Amino acid sequence: PFDVLVVGAGPAGVSSAIYAARKSVRTGVAAGRIGGQVLDTMAIENFISVPYTEGPKFAAALEQHASDYEIDIMDSQQAVRLEPATQPGDLHTLVLENDATLKGRTVILATGARWRPIGVPGEQEYRNKGVTYCPHCDGPLFRGKPVAVIGGGNSGVEAAIDLAGIVSHVTLLELGDTLRADEVLQRKLRSLTNVDIVLNAKTTEVLGDGTSVTGLTYTDTETGESRRLDVQGVFVQIGLLPNTEWLEGVVELTKHKEIVVDERGATSVPGVFAAGDCTTEPYKQIVTAMGSGATAALSAFDYLVRTSAP
Numbered sequence: 429p430f431d432v433l434v435v436g437a438g439p440a441g442v443s444s445a446i447y448a449a450r451k452s453v454r455t456g457v458a459a460g461r462i463g464g465q466v467l468d469t470m471a472i473e474n475f476i477s478v479p480y481t482e483g484p485k486f487a488a489a490l491e492q493h494a495s496d497y498e499i500d501i502m503d504s505q506q507a508v509r510l511e512p513a514t515q516p517g518d519l520h521t522l523v524l525e526n527d528a529t530l531k532g533r534t535v536i537l538a539t540g541a542r543w544r545p546i547g548v549p550g551e552q553e554y555r556n557k558g559v560t561y562c563p564h565c566d567g568p569l570f571r572g573k574p575v576a577v578i579g580g581g582n583s584g585v586e587a588a589i590d591l592a593g594i595v596s597h598v599t600l601l602e603l604g605d606t607l608r609a610d611e612v613l614q615r616k617l618r619s620l621t622n623v624d625i626v627l628n629a630k631t632t633e634v635l636g637d638g639t640s641v642t643g644l645t646y647t648d649t650e651t652g653e654s655r656r657l658d659v660q661g662v663f664v665q666i667g668l669l670p671n672t673e674w675l676e677g678v679v680e681l682t683k684h685k686e687i688v689v690d691e692r693g694a695t696s697v698p699g700v701f702a703a704g705d706c707t708t709e710p711y712k713q714i715v716t717a718m719g720s721g722a723t724a725a726l727s728a729f730d731y732l733v734r735t736s737a738p
């Protein structure tokens with residue numbers, strides 16, 4: 429069995445695996461793809477101390493760093509079930525898609541999340557060419573340009589407020605007839621002079637010239653009219669889906685399906701920790717994912733020390 433069994437090899441998983449391996453405990457990683465969401469990223473400009481890098485390069489560096497340690501990395505492995513230990517100190521069992529099982533004295537869940545797409549023509553085609561899901565990451569790329577934000581919940585309204593300080597103009601499109609964000613955010617949003625709010629707007633297509641986004645079309649669901657908006661960026665903010673479907677009923681999840689963790693990365697199950705975008709960590713970034721990965725690994729090590737026979 430592993431002392432620390434990590435599920436996921438994005439920034440959080442790799443960070444926790446390295447921190448665990450540095451304690452000379454038997455460390456394994458089972459993961460879909462090494463690098464996680466970073467593999468879908470182009471420019472990364474906010475990984476502190478590295479002013480500029482690119483997703484695939486960053487993912488390769490994660491893998492390279494992990495390979496400096498004795499970490500058993502099992503790539504292309506999808507976990508489908510976790511059977512927690514029944515007694516503290518006993519082994520947890522991870523069941524993989526191919527029915528193989530892995531055992532760990534501790535488990536670190538670092539399965540990340542995926543952005544909910546709008547699912548309209550042009551969205552995939554122009555991903556990273558104007559269509560983006562992360563205002564903290566990509567906002568500065570649209571400095572001085574007009575953009576649209578899709579989604580009027582807290583994340584959409586926060587994104588619009590954030591972007592309004594960077595871009596020339598923001599149009600916020602909300603499908604429903606009211607914004608769903610907290611009142612205080614809505615008030616802030618309405619105070620901004622370079623933001624328009626469009627309600628009852630169903631986005632129908634992302635438009636582009638073959639290389640980058642030039643606009644979008646939406647239907648006014650009240651009148652049925654189709655409208656066009658000229659923008660150079662489309663920020664999709666209709667939800668982040670944690671990769672935790674397989675953990676339902678095993679560890680405590682929020683209504684948004686995030687794994688509930690405390691400040692030490694502990695979940696509701698003793699010996700099971702979690703880190704990164706799949707958790708209640710409020711900000712979903714590489715640097716925060718890595719930080720929480722380190723925290724989870726150190727907590728797992730502490731748990732091993734406390735539960736192993738003297």
Ligand code: FAD
Binds near residue numbers: 439440459463507703
């Ligand atoms: P992830 O990166 O999502 O990794 C999850 C890991 O778990 C993967 O290895 C996956 O294969 C694996 N996995 C999932 N389910 C299972 C399962 N059932 N069994 C086994 N393995 C599983 N952040 C920044 O800080 N700066 C940026 O510039 C930036 N740009 C971004 C651009 C894009 C397009 C996207 C999508 C995100 C961007 N982010 C950026 C956010 C950043 O990538 C994430 O916050 C970060 O990758 C989260 O790390 P993580 O390890 O928690 O999860």
